Amino acid sequence: MTKKIVGNWNFPTSVRFGPGRISELADACKATGMKKPLLITDEGLKDLPMVRDAIAANEAAGLPTGLFAGVKGNPTGKNVEDGLAVYRAGGHDGVIAFGGGSGLDAAKAVALMAGQTRPMWDFEDIGDWWTRADPAGIAPIVAVPTTSGTGSEVGRASVITKEDTHEKKIIFHPKMLPAIVISDPELTIGLPPHVTAATGVDAFVHCFEAHCAPGYHPMADGVALEGMRLIADALPRAYDDGKDIEARADMLSAASMGATAFQKGLGGVHALAHPIGAIFDTHHGLTNAILLPYVMRANRRAIEGNCETICRLLGLAAPGFDTLFEWVLAFRTRLGIVNTLAEIGVDVNRAEEVATKAKGDPSDGGSPIELSVADYAEIFRRACVGELG
Structure with missing residues (x-):
C-alpha cells in the first residue's frame, strides 16, 4: 500500500x-x-x-x-x-x-x-x-x-x-x-471592486494550496474543489456588480470553505506572503494573488494531477498544468490584479531576508515540493520583476 x-x-x-x-x-x-x-x-x-x-x-x-x-x-x-x-x-x-x-x-x-x-x-x-x-x-x-x-x-x-x-x-x-x-x-455589498478581487483571489489561493498540499484529507480536498468552482463563477460577477447578492453569497461561502480546507495545509504562496506583508505592509490577499502563478511554476512537477482535476471541474479543455496556469493568468487580468510585487511597493533587494523568513514560516510545511531558501529567493525575484517563464 x-x-x-x-x-x-x-x-x-x-x-x-x-x-x-x-x-x-x-x-x-x-x-x-x-x-x-x-x-x-x-x-x-x-x-x-x-x-x-x-x-x-x-x-x-x-x-x-x-x-x-x-x-x-x-x-x-x-x-x-x-x-x-x-x-x-x-x-x-x-x-x-x-x-x-x-x-x-x-x-x-x-x-x-x-x-x-x-x-x-x-x-x-x-x-x-x-x-x-x-x-x-x-x-x-x-x-x-x-x-x-x-x-x-x-x-x-x-x-x-x-x-x-x-x-x-x-x-x-x-x-x-x-x-x-x-x-x-x-x-x-459595499466592497469596492479592487478589494472584492484581492480578497476573492485570496480565497481561491486558500483552496488551491489546500488541494495541492501533501497528505490524505479527502474531506478538505472536496471542500477546496467546490470552493474553487464557486469562486471561478461568482468572483467575476461580484467584481462587475457588487449588488449581485447571489454572487456575494457564493463568495462568502467559498471564503469559509477555503479556510476550512486549509487545515490540510497551505504552501509556498503563503510562506512568502507572510514575510512580504510583515516587511512591506502589503495587502495579504493581493500579495497572494500576485504570487500564485510564480509558485505554481515552481511546484509544477508535483501538482500536474491536481491541475488536471481542477481543470475538469472548471470545464477547461485540455486539462493539465499549462491550461490551468493560463486560466489563472487570465482570471487575474480579468479582475485587475497586477502582475508583479514591484507594482505594490516590494523591493527585490530584500530577497534573502524574505526567503529566509519564508522557509521558517509554518506554511512552508504544506508545500508539495520542498522549497529551499534559494528557491524562495528565486520565486520572490521573479515575482518582483514579472518573470513567469
Missing part, C-alpha cells in the same frame, strides 16, 4: 448564513453567555452604518456593546495589546469579531488573551505551545465577516505581525474558533 490514508479532521463551526442574518447578532451573543461584548473591527469600518447599526441593535436588546477599532490592515502585537486594554478596562465578557481578516484576527487574539498572564507570542502555532494558555481565560467569540477572503471566521488562529522582528506569527488555540458565525452577504 503506497497511499497514505490517515488524517485528523475537524469541521465544527456553527454558521448562521444568509441575507439579513446580522439581525441575529444579539441572540448569538446571548447564546454564548455574553452580557457586555466588545466589538472589535478595523479603522476603515468603525464609522460605517453596519457597525453603528450592530451596536445599536445590541443595545436595544439589552447588551451594552463597546467598540475598539484600532486595527491595521496587517494587525500587530500592539493592536492586540491596545484592544486587550480596552476589553479589560470596560469589563467586557466576550468579543464580536467584525470585519475582514485583519479585524477578525485581531479580535480573536484579544479573546485569547483576555484572561492570560503569559505574552501572546508564547502561544505561537509551534508544537503544543497552545497548551500553555489557560482555556478558562479565553473569551467567547461571535464572528461577523464583511469580506470574502481569509475565512478567519472559521479558523482557530490569528496572523499577527511581530513588529520588532518584521515577522508574521500564527497564534493558535482551539478555543479561538468562534462559537457562532453570522455570515450575511449583504454586509459585503
